Amino acid sequence: MPSPLRVAVVGGGAIASFAHMPAFQALPDEIEVVAVVDATAELAQAFADRFGLAYASDDLEGMLAEVRPDLVAVCSPPSLHAAQVAAALRAGAWVWCEKPPCLSLAEYDAMTAAEQEGGPYAAIVFQQRFGSGAQHLRQLIAKGALGAPYVAHCQTTWFRDDAYYAVPWRGRWETEGGGPAMGHGIHQIDLLLELLGEWSEVRAMAARLARDVETDDVTTALVRFESGALATVVNSVLSPRQVSHLRIDLADATLELTHLYGYANDDWTCTPAEHAGEIDWPPAEDVPTSHLKQLRDLVADRRAGRRPRASGRDGRRSLELITAMYKAALTGGTVRAGEVGPGDPFYRSLHGDTPGWSPS
CATH class of the missing domain: 3.30.360.10 (Dihydrodipicolinate Reductase; domain 2)
Structure with a gap:
């Protein structure tokens, strides 16, 4: 397994800038963001310049073939998710896809059909x-x-x-x-x-x-x-x-x-309840919800080659x-x-x- 994992961002809008990129940057030993794909070359280059990325493009298939990322973060509008997730999976990349996962159960089943036993898998961003x-x-x-x-x-x-x-x-x-x-x-x-x-x-x-x-x-x-x-x-x-x-x-x-x-x-x-004893609360750790917490688990699953939570049937519920x-x-x-x-x-x-x- 490569270390760090090479990540490509698809869709350089607000959620990528304010949620995904800070999470990636918090794990410099685990994650290296190497590419961005957006709706236009100009938008992609603006995102790349902002975050110091070497590769920017408006061609997803071209990026997947040339860069061959280990993980693709899909941060585009929902109607694009199914095709983009399936393309990344077919290219051998694991996927972390923003919610909603796609527009329908038919799309979900079609895109996850591109998964393989042992990976790649597509996890949905359900950080809560x-x-x-x-x-x-x-x-x-x-x-x-x-x-x-x-x-x-x-x-x-x-x-x-x-x-x-x-x-x-x-x-x-x-x-x-x-x-x-x-x-x-x-x-x-x-x-x-x-x-x-x-x-x-x-x-x-x-x-x-x-x-x-x-x-x-x-x-x-x-x-x-x-x-x-x-x-x-x-x-x-x-x-x-x-x-x-x-x-x-x-x-x-x-x-x-x-x-x-x-x-x-x-x-x-x-x-x-009045009849019950004390609740085992709070837990020993106080870990707030965040993209970072889910990302840590996803990276561990990627390295272990096991299905991550919020993927497959679990991500479909x-x-x-x-x-x-x-x-x-x-x-x-x-x-x-x-x-x-x-x-x-x-x-x-x-x-x-x-x-x-x-x-x-």
Whole structure:
């Protein structure tokens, strides 16, 4: 294995500049960023000049053949993810892809079909599950230390104005895939699934109340988990007081997380039931959520040749639930886990190719 790993960035926008590059630069013994690919040669060169990269191009296939990176960070708009991830995998590079992973389950399955046993693999950026608080509580829940889960609330209520949606690819089915559940709430949804495990059925509603978009600007859902626990999931881009909130009530404790874009241990509140003993909290480490924490784990997995977390079936779970939420909202029915597969129009797109459908 090379040391450091040679990394190429695809898409030199804000998320690459303010999240990925600082994470890469924090691991100089493990990571060397060697190339950037962007929509135009001018944009690529501007990113390369800013970060001192030797190679800049607007040709992904050419870069993959010439540079042969070990890891490709896909930071482009969602509609480009599937083709770019598959191309990198076919070239033998591991991939770290920003959320949402792609626009549909069909795209996800097609791009991950390019993976090989032992690697390369494509991991999705779901950094919120990698904070020490979530990892510690996941272990406690899994071993039954907090009792059976009963009810949960998963909330991503943010604010995005009309200027935010002036970016051409936002708010459109064909380029963003869906509304706030897809573009914003997917992180909190992934964390909910990380803690409570597999879901069994969902009912939902979606609406377009204020923004001039094709998709929705509010979604709500009721989810039943295989454990029997029930959860509400609320996503909005219309909320003046922004918050990301997760609450899980178990037989022996209530767990609450309140934050916005990331958290540390202090952002959790863990309240034991009156009949229960003390909760094993806080964990020994306080590792805030960050791209860096997930990157450290990904590098270790890359060197070991093992499948990373948030890849394959594990990386698909959030997209599968969101797809089921949209199908439930658009059809008015209950959607069960595993129901949306090849042959179902919602497998190909979150709006299910419904002619003339509008969430208003």
